[in-house]
Amino acid sequence: MFTLKVDHEIELQLFQSHHALALFQLVEDNREHLSQWLPWVKTMITPFQFESIIPVWLNQFAENSALNVGILYRGELVGSIGLHQIDWFNRTASIGYYLAKKAEGHGIITRSVIAMLNYAFFDIGLNRIEIRCGVNNQKSRAVPERLGFIMEGTIRDGENLNGHFHDIVIYSMLARDWRSVSYTR
Helix, strand or coil: CCEEECCCCEEEEECCHHHHHHHHHHHHHCHHHHHCCCCCHHHCCCHHHHHHHHHHHHHHHHCCCCEEEEEEECCEEEEEEEEEEEECCCCEEEEEEEECHHHCCCCHHHHHHHHHHHHHHHHCCCCEEEEEEECCCHHHHHHHHHCCCEEEEEEEEEEEECCEEEEEEEEEEEHHHHCCCCCCC
């Protein structure tokens, strides 16, 4: 099983079938909070849906096309982070993340993104990572901005969120730029 130790408080674990109920409960307990920015939240309404999606994620991991992991903070599942749409020819991927409301304010996502960037650039050899955020999602945007990502532009009406289109901001980090910042190993 894939596990990435971030630090003494945080561990990233590959989702397995036994995580389905905990993942459902995480989403259920944070449904209003998460649905502000994640369009899929309103459609995931039963534990069975998570039981069904986890094997898809495991298959993507086996095929090296994505990595979906749970964020454990002091041993408790508090969120998720992933490398999505891994393109091996162009050596690119995107990072997506979400966090329980009660876990905000501890630097969990920032530390998890740092670990994921180190893994992506140094362990598996990717060259470019994108993070896409809703234009008005200030908490999510603060992460790439804090870590020195370059804002490349805005996709107008880039996502249908709860029946309304909203703009998406694209940030990028290149391996050569990441090597020069102080967050690397």
